[in-house]
Amino acid sequence: MMKRTHYCGDLRAKNIGESVSLTGWVWHWRDHGGVIFIDIRDRSGHSQLVFDPQENSDNHKQANELRSEFCIGITGKVRRRPEGTENPNMPTGEVEIVVDHLMIFSEAETPPFPIDEHVEVGEDVRLKYRYLDLRRPGLRNAILFRSRAAQLVRNYFSNHGFIEVETPVLSKSTPEGARDFLVPSRISPGDFFALPQSPQIYKQLCMIAGLDRYFQIVKCFRDEDQRKDRQPEFTQIDVEMSFITPEDIYSTMEGLIKTLWKELLDVEIEIPFPRLPYWDAMERYGIDRPDARFEMELRDIGDIGAESDFKVFRSIVEKGGKISGICVKGGAAFSRKEIDDLTSEAAIFGAKGLAWMKVTDKGLESNIVKFFAEGLQQKLLERFNAEAGDLLLFVADEKEIVYAALAHLRVHIAERQNLFDPNDNKFLWVVDFPMFEKDDEGNPTPLHHPFTSPCTEDLDLLESDPLKIRSLAYDMVLNGIEIGGGSIRIHRRDVQSRVFKTLGIDEQKAQEKFGFLLDAFRYGAPPHGGIAFGFDRLIMLMLREPNIREVIAFPKNQRAQAVLESAPSRVDEEQLRELGLRLRL
């Protein structure tokens, strides 16, 4: 076996005169009839090989046979490139290797797409030939970056007294939350493991076990539909600590973020991050993960709408709905079609209409202005600090629709108007989440998860008015994307039982599903809490990649399929029989 002495991207002027061996793949080759140049590439980069017929005609002949992506090894001498032929665009551009021995490990068929940056290739093809896509510098660098990030995470937590614990992948299906991936048991026919949606209960058990500080970089599984930042299996940085308050979580995780950005991107992140109560976030941004890189905040105008003669607004207010709006600076220049497009955007989130008023030198103008008395018009202008040239946009509907539609419009318009620097990093914590929200039947369902601790002072509302309770939950948000979330957990059996009861999980079901956790609470559970970060998402944001698949070596496609190996797939009848399963399709 020919062993390398250097990686292809590592040779520099200081290596001149050395005899070296390189292994890698044929990248570009340039045949000048006489001299042949070949770029040899590995994961570190590439170097230029020179085959000169006058120096070694056998080699030169052999080099003629080389084609794209042949896997080769060479030995040769590093020399300085002739004056004027240096390539300042590549790190190894000062030197070249005069080859005196060439070995072809494997020939290669012409790849289905060029192993090059400047060619956009359809993602289905890239996924099918992922091993070739990983040879391309873009994806390769993302994977190397991800590896360095994981290393930094491990170092950071190890240095802060955390221990890494591996938790089971074959686990128990639990109600609530996302759909589980199920794994049938051969030894217990008819029974199923579930793959963990997160190691939530295990890490709490680690705290009860007295491990005090736990972390893990761990795969989690959720059988839900895909998005550009969602995969059926994804990686979390999972953290749990005992005897702490939320402040300990905030400072620990801010420290991690600061370290990652500094070490990997050489960017200084200001800490601590601002904190934003949940209802402030909803009122000002319409969403619990605001993009704070720009203003254009929402303003409630329910009071003004109620006083107006605009029937739509009045009836919404009477029905207990909400009216809010945003002020688009310079938006008065929007054409009728542009406003129609915005209406369509709002409709995606259920808004049945989009009311608008243009602000001109002469005051407000639109087909609905006439329904607003002079005084009300003045109030509107003041509420939005509007000035001539602006555009006011209003949505009146159920609260959830108003928030969702305006939150979307706000970001949509800001992107169109280039209102923010895409390279900006606006971190913040969203805090004071409600403990519960209403589900479709109007029953309380956890906003976070059922182990989240209520605010101590709200505890008495658990039975009387659960929807009013705030929880000790927190999310970290970057540029409008949630990158992590967690909470202080319930550590008392009686409180946990009361929460289950509020959720409509009776004693028997609670015992069946979470009995092992409730039992553990009997034996001296420490106060504890934690957080989990989406690792893939974090890397995606750090690298400014447009989707999560660009930072995962072997991702699933939009339909949650592994294109490369064609999974999921049918299995043998024999395998099913052994598991006591029969297909019913």
Add this chain to the structure above:
RNA sequence: GGGGCCGUAGUUCAGUUUGGUUAGAAUGCCUGACUGUCGAUCAGGAGGUCGCGAGUUCGAGUCUCGUCGGCCCCGCCA
């Protein structure tokens, strides 16, 4: 479950609005030339089930319906 955009050479795309001769370009691939290139250059060549199926028509890449596939979004994702 629903909505949007897309599907043409190995790859990336044009052509579809307004149906009309043999479906083009770039790049890659093959052959040849070339001793300093680095996304080499020059000359020549091969390469197509216009996703698939049905329909309208004298005639369909282009129009209609269906279907399959890709991405994005809503729902969903404690």
